[in-house]
Structures are given as C-alpha cells and as structure tokens.
Amino acid sequence: MARFEAFGGNMRSLFRRACFAFVALLMGAAIRPALAQDTIKVAYVDPFSGPFASGGDEFLKVFAYILQKVNADGGALGKKFELVPFDDKLQPSEALIALKSVTDQNIPFVMQCTGSNVGSALLDGVSKYNARNPDNRILYLNCGALATELTNELCDFWQFRFTGNVEMRAAARVKALPKDVTKVYLLNQDYLFGQSIQHDTKKWLAKLRPDIQIVGDELMPFGKVQDFSPYIQKIKASGAQSVITGNYNRDLNLLIKAAVDDGLNVRFDTFLAHLIGGPTAIGSAGEGRLFSVTEFDPNVPAELNKPEAEAFSNGWRATHDTDFSEIPFLTMFQMLARAIDKAGSTDALKVALALEGMKGTDLVGAPVEMRKEDHQLLMPYYAVSFTKNVKYDAEKTGLGWKTDFIATTEELTLPTVCKMKRPAS
Amino acid sequence: METVLISVLNGLVYGMLLFMLASGLTLIFSMMGVLNFAHASIYMVGAYLAFTISQVLGFFPALIIAPVLCGLIGAGIEIWGLRRVHHNGHIAELLFTFGLVFIIQRLVQMTWGMLPMAYRVPPLLDFPLFHLYGVNFPAYRGFMLLVSGAMLLSTWVLLKKTRVGLIIQAALTHPQMVSSLGHNVPQVFTTVFAGGCLLAGLAGVIGGNYQTTEPGMADSMGPIVFVVVVFGGLGSLAGCFVASIVMGMIQTFAVVVDYSVADLLRPLGLAISGDTLLTEVLTVPVARIGALLPFVMMVTILFFRPRGLMGTRDA
Numbered sequence: 001m002a003r004f005e006a007f008g009g010n011m012r013s014l015f016r017r018a019c020f021a022f023v024a025l026l027m028g029a030a031i032r033p034a035l036a037q038d039t040i041k042v043a044y045v046d047p048f049s050g051p052f053a054s055g056g057d058e059f060l061k062v063f064a065y066i067l068q069k070v071n072a073d074g075g076a077l078g079k080k081f082e083l084v085p086f087d088d089k090l091q092p093s094e095a096l097i098a099l100k101s102v103t104d105q106n107i108p109f110v111m112q113c114t115g116s117n118v119g120s121a122l123l124d125g126v127s128k129y130n131a132r133n134p135d136n137r138i139l140y141l142n143c144g145a146l147a148t149e150l151t152n153e154l155c156d157f158w159q160f161r162f163t164g165n166v167e168m169r170a171a172a173r174v175k176a177l178p179k180d181v182t183k184v185y186l187l188n189q190d191y192l193f194g195q196s197i198q199h200d201t202k203k204w205l206a207k208l209r210p211d212i213q214i215v216g217d218e219l220m221p222f223g224k225v226q227d228f229s230p231y232i233q234k235i236k237a238s239g240a241q242s243v244i245t246g247n248y249n250r251d252l253n254l255l256i257k258a259a260v261d262d263g264l265n266v267r268f269d270t271f272l273a274h275l276i277g278g279p280t281a282i283g284s285a286g287e288g289r290l291f292s293v294t295e296f297d298p299n300v301p302a303e304l305n306k307p308e309a310e311a312f313s314n315g316w317r318a319t320h321d322t323d324f325s326e327i328p329f330l331t332m333f334q335m336l337a338r339a340i341d342k343a344g345s346t347d348a349l350k351v352a353l354a355l356e357g358m359k360g361t362d363l364v365g366a367p368v369e370m371r372k373e374d375h376q377l378l379m380p381y382y383a384v385s386f387t388k389n390v391k392y393d394a395e396k397t398g399l400g401w402k403t404d405f406i407a408t409t410e411e412l413t414l415p416t417v418c419k420m421k422r423p424a425s
Numbered sequence: 426m427e428t429v430l431i432s433v434l435n436g437l438v439y440g441m442l443l444f445m446l447a448s449g450l451t452l453i454f455s456m457m458g459v460l461n462f463a464h465a466s467i468y469m470v471g472a473y474l475a476f477t478i479s480q481v482l483g484f485f486p487a488l489i490i491a492p493v494l495c496g497l498i499g500a501g502i503e504i505w506g507l508r509r510v511h512h513n514g515h516i517a518e519l520l521f522t523f524g525l526v527f528i529i530q531r532l533v534q535m536t537w538g539m540l541p542m543a544y545r546v547p548p549l550l551d552f553p554l555f556h557l558y559g560v561n562f563p564a565y566r567g568f569m570l571l572v573s574g575a576m577l578l579s580t581w582v583l584l585k586k587t588r589v590g591l592i593i594q595a596a597l598t599h600p601q602m603v604s605s606l607g608h609n610v611p612q613v614f615t616t617v618f619a620g621g622c623l624l625a626g627l628a629g630v631i632g633g634n635y636q637t638t639e640p641g642m643a644d645s646m647g648p649i650v651f652v653v654v655v656f657g658g659l660g661s662l663a664g665c666f667v668a669s670i671v672m673g674m675i676q677t678f679a680v681v682v683d684y685s686v687a688d689l690l691r692p693l694g695l696a697i698s699g700d701t702l703l704t705e706v707l708t709v710p711v712a713r714i715g716a717l718l719p720f721v722m723m724v725t726i727l728f729f730r731p732r733g734l735m736g737t738r739d740a
Contacts, residue, residue: 051641054539190713223645224716226636229435230680233428233560250645253541253637263553263561281541281637322540397543
C-alpha cells in the first residue's frame with residue numbers, strides 16, 4: 001500500500017478516470033440490447049475457457065458463419081436468429097448455472113455441443129425446469145453430447161440430438177473397415193466417452209465382422225499420458241493391423257507421433273482425428289495410415305458433385321484457416337427454423353411437436369430425419385482417409401480427407417430402447 | 426527382454442526431459458522458498474517461442490535464442506514481480522506465481538491461438554538412429570538425451586566447480602552471511618530464477634516438438650514436475666535427478682505391466698471375483714492407472730520421509 005501512496009495523486013486520479021471509463025462502458029453495453037431489433041435468441045453453452053476452449057471458440061465462429069446463411073435465407077417468422085454464448089468450462093455445475101441465466105432471460109432454446117457429462121446434466125436440468133414451469137418451457141438442442149444413452153435409456157422429450165451418437169459412429173467405423181483387416185487393437189480413454197466407444201465398437205465388431213480378432217483392448221488415462229512409446233510396443237507385440245481408437249486432441253496426436261517415430265506400421269481407425277487442430281498436429285505423419293469417420297468434410301461436395309455445398313464450404317475456407325465440417329449444425333438451424341415457422345411461435349412444446357418426425361435433406365442432399373421415438377437425428381457418416389490426393393487439404397497441411405465409404409442414413413437407422421415420457425397437453 | 430531395453434531408453438528420455446524442468450524448479454525453491462507454479466508455463470512459452478523462431482531462423486538458432494528469451498522473462502518476473510511481493514511472505518509469492526499461470530496461459534492463447542502448432546522435429550534429426558528388435562529409436566530422442574546430458578553436466582560444473590556456484594550454494598543456506606560478505610544476494614536470486622527459467626525454456630524447445638505445442642501443455646506437465654521436486658527432496662539437485670529418472674521409468678514401465686493386485690494375490694490362494702466394493706480397485710490393471718503412480722509415490726514418500734529422497738529440509 002505504501003508503494004501505491006508513493007505515486008501520489010497522479011496515480012489516484014488515473015485510477016478514478018479508469019473507473020469512470022469502465023462504468024461508461026458498462027452503461028453502453030446495457031443500452032445496446034434495447035436498440036437491437038427483435039430476434040430469436042438461442043443460448044449456446046460450451047467451454048470458452050480452460051483446456052477445451054479451442055473447441056468452443058471454433059464452434060462459435062462456425063455458428064456465426066452458419067447463421068449468416070440461415071438469417072439470409074429468412075430466419076424464422078421473419079426474425080433473425082441470435083446466439084447468446086455461455087461459458088460452461090466443460091463442467092456440469094457451470095452449465096446448470098448457465099441454464100439458470102438462460103431461463104431468467106426467457107431464452108426458449110439452449111444448445112450445447114461438447115461433452116456428454118455436461119449434456120446429461122443439461123438434459124436433466126431442462127426436464128425438471130419444464131416440469132416446474134409449464135408456462136415457460138425450453139428446448140435442449142444437443143449438437144455434440146454423443147453418449148448413446150442420451151437418446152436411449154436417458155431419453156427425454158425436451159431434448160433433440162442433431163448429431164450421430166456413439167453407436168451410429170461405431171457402426172459406421174466398423175462397416176468401413178477393409179476386408180483384409182482381421183486383427184484390431186482397441187485403445188480408448190478411460191472415461192465415459194472412451195468406454196462407450198469401446199463398448200459399442202465391440203458390439204458392432206461382433207455383429208458385422210466376426211472374422212476380426214480383438215488382439216488388444218485397453219483403456220488409458222484421459223489426457224495424462226506423456227509418452228506413448230510403451231503403448232506402441234504393446235500394439236506392435238500384439239500383431240494388430242489396425243488400432244481402433246476414440247482418442248482425440250493430445251491423446252491422439254501423441255499416439256500417432258510415437259507410432260511414426262517407432263516405425264509402427266498399422267492403420268489408425270479413429271473416430272475424431274478430423275477434429276479441429278488434429279490435422280495440423282499430426283501432419284504428414286498421418287498420411288495413408290490415419291482414418292476417421294466424419295459428418296462432412298470439404299471434399300464431400302466435390303466428390304458427390306454438389307456445387308452449392310462446395311461454394312458454402314469454400315466461403316468458410318476463404319476467411320478461416322480451419323475446415324468447415326459441422327454440417328449437422330447447419331441442418332439443426334434449418335430444421336429449427338422450419339419447425340418455428342410451422343409452429344408459428346417459439347413456444348417450446350409447439351416447436352418440439354413440429355420437430356418430431358421432421359424429414360429433410362442436408363446441404364449435400366442426403367436424407368435426414370428427426371426420429372419421433374427418441375429425438376435422434378438420423379444422418380449419414382463418411383469414412384475418410386488422410387491423403388495427398390484431394391482437392392481441398394485440411395488446415396493448410398497439404399493433406400486432406402478423402403471419402404472411402406459412405407454409411408447412409410438408412411444403414412445408420414439403429415434401433416432405440418427409448419421409452420419417452422410425453423407431456424400431457 | 427527387448428521390451429525392457431526399449432522401455433529403459435524411452436524412460437530415460439522422458440526422465441531427462443522432466444529433470445530439465447524440475448532442476449530449475451528445485452533450485453528456485455531451495456533458494457527462495459518459492460514454489461514457482463508458473464514454471465511449466467515458462468516451459469510452454471519456450472516451446473512456442475522456439476516454434477516461431479524456428480520458422481524464421483531454423484531449429485538450431487531457436488535452441489539457443491528461445492531459452493535465453495525465457496531466461497530474460499524469468500529475470501523480469503523476479504525483478505518486477507516476485508521481489509515486490511517478497512516482503513509479504515511466501516504465501517503472497519505463491520499466489521503471485523499461481524496467478525501468473527493463468528495470465529501466461531491466456532497471453533499464449535491470445536498470441537498463438539488455441540490450436541496446436543505445427544512445430545516439428547528438424548529434418549536433419551528426423552531419421553531412425555538405430556533399430557532394436559524391430560523398433561526404431563529416433564535420432565531426435567538421442568539428441569534430447571545429448572542436450573539434457575550436456576545441461577546436467579554444465580549445471581553441475583557451474584554449481585560445484587566455480588566461484589559463482591559457491592556463492593549460489595552459500596546463498597541457499599546462509600543468505601544473511603553471504604550478504605554480510607558483500608555479495609548482492611537479490612542479484613543472486615534473480616540469476617537463479619532466470620537460470621531456472623532458462624532451463625525450463627530449453628526443455629520447452631526440445632519437448633515442444635517431441636510432444637505437441639499447444640495451450641494445454643503447461644497443464645499436463647505442471648503436476649508431474651511438482652511430484653518430481655517433492656519426491657526427490659526439496660533443494661537437492663541429485664535427488665531431483667534420481668526422482669526424474671525414476672518417474673520417467675515408472676510411467677514407461679507401468680504401461681507394459683498388465684497385472685493387477687488381484688493377479689498378485691492369486692498365487693497365495695486368494696481369488697477375487699464377484700462384485701464387491703473392492704473388486705474394481707483390485708482388478709484394475711496397472712497399465713490403466715500408470716499415470717497415477719507418481720502421485721501415489723509422492724503421497725507415500727510424504728508419509729514416511731517428508732523431506733523426500735535426498736532432501737535437506739522438510740516439505
């Protein structure tokens with residue numbers, strides 16, 4: 001404190017001036033919403049700080065790009081959509097605090113795209129809130145909580161999932177395995193997501209490829225492993241031809257780096273290698289050995305000859321270093337806009353009833369359907385490989401994703417055990 | 426047998442990387458009593474700086490420049506930050522470095538973005554050094570061993586064989602006496618802090634492309650470095666060295682061990698089955714909890730030998 005005094009009055013007046021500036025800034029921010037035109041607000045809960053911020057940050061940009069198109073196409077009820085972001089730090093408790101603010105601000109839709117732990121907390125929170133406040137209900141739009149249970153055992157009327165669940169991805173993954181692969185090694189992260197990948201992959205291997213032998217089945221600590229060489233030795237010793245892994249980010253990048261360094265020559269059949277930052281971190285080490293299952297990648301429109309989709313994807317590329325691969329986000333807003341128009345209002349129940357069973361096509365013309373029984377979007381998946389022979393490279397690495405196999409919407413229409421409790425009215 | 430040999434080599438590489446980080450931390454801690462939480466952040470800054478410099482000037486200039494820059498940053502932190510909060514006691518210093526972690530993290534994210542950098546091993550060192558039972562040993566890992574070995578040697582010579590080292594060692598234990606003899610102890614502190622940060626920066630340069638350069642790298646390295654320092658004994662470079670190598674080996678070997686406690690009990694005639702409270706704990710293979718072992722060991726050593734392996738004073 002003595003040091004502060006030593007600066008004397010000068011410092012203090014500077015401080016006072018800074019305070020005034022700050023207050024003025026706050027007041028400006030408070031006035032702004034009043035000036036803004038009437039919009040349809042959608043709350044967006046995802047991590048914007050902490051170790052997973054890169055995902056939320058990127059998704060926010062993607063949504064901004066998507067909303068440009070959706071709003072230019074007319075929005076819904078003649079109004080534009082507006083995103084209201086809330087940081088959940090990937091913590092269920094933070095997400096529930098955000099949900100409180102969402103309901104306080106009377107925002108009718110809450111959307112969340114990262115983490116099944118957060119997703120199940122939101123699902124539960126929204127369901128309870130709606131039961132207690134029948135006059136002011138909200139919808140939970142799930143765009144990335146992937147656990148299969150959320151539209152099976154835990155399914156809820158107020159949730160709509162606009163992305164494929166783990167089981168759909170696992171089925172696509174197994175279907176895409178080449179015929180000559182007979183020995184696989186399962187390596188997954190030891191938490192909910194990794195375990196459900198492990199479980200569903202085994203289920204579909206047994207169902208579709210009984211000829212495949214599982215020579216290794218391992219769970220590794222999530223985000224804690226610094227050196228993957230010992231895993232590489234184990235994989236090598238097992239004689240596996242392919243490593244099937246749900247690992248992502250650091251846990252995947254280090255694995256593939258170690259494999260290349262140690263001269264391990266196997267396929268990496270991943271679920272999430274295409275996630276943002278993955279291609280940059282892995283680089284040429286992944287060429288010819290890295291595979292993934294995606295919802296979309298920039299080469300899909302060129303391969304299927306869909307110029308409109310290609311132009312949309314190129315519009316993103318022109319101003320960003322990353323790739324546009326979040327086609328279900330676009331499908332979600334397009335379906336939401338149709339449902340709001342059909343319902344004639346943003347009332348949660350009316351919109352929910354309009355969304356149920358809604359059929360449509362996505363940007364590349366593939367059929368999609370919001371299944372009434374479990375509120376799971378039925379959609380196709382693209383099994384892709386990382387190679388130089390592509391029109392559009394990924395993240396300016398010189399390599400990109402080439403489609404090897406398409407698991408169609410029909411093929412991925414899997415049975416559900418959901419027994420939904422529907423509202424009385 | 427081949428698994429053991431390869432694992433020893435890999436454990437050694439990782440252990441030496443840990444030592445580079447931990448040696449600076451233990452020096453700073455033993456001298457100033459400050460547990461520098463931001464140490465792993467400096468490691469991260471070192472990696473990012475090396476990436477940027479290596480894009481302009483190449484990898485080898487970066488190997489020199491980036492650590493020096495980190496040393497300067499360290500000196501800045503000591504002179505303008507730590508020294509000011511010093512008279513408020515150790516808690517204030519601790520909180521100061523704790524706050525720095527978040528500030529540095531955010532600054533790095535704002536400067537370089539949130540995504541991993543394409544910081545790669547230089548082509549000159551990107552080849553297999555030798556084959557061992559069909560497994561490559563990359564030249565870059567050999568280079569890492571070389572750099573860390575050279576660093577170990579020069580630190581040892583500096584501390585044990587030179588006059589500067591003598592003063593540093595004296596200031597470690599008897600700062601008042603050293604001050605009375607006419608040495609500038611605060612300056613010694615600054616030097617040590619800068620030196621520690623320089624070592625962390627060096628570790629960042631060679632660790633950044635061995636692993637990945639991303640905003641999460643400080644978080645993933647931070648805890649394990651503290652474990653090494655506590656386990657090795659506060660203030661002991663030799664203990665720190667032993668602890669680093671031990672931790673490197675443990676993490677490498679744990680993955681290879683597929684046995685669980687239940688497997689150990691089986692020969693004794695105790696079969697564990699069914700679904701009791703302890704089934705999960707006893708049957709989980711060591712490989713699955715390998716990353717937890719260093720922390721188990723830290724807790725154990727604090728229990729039985731609070732001063733660590735070779736420490737001279739209690740934690």
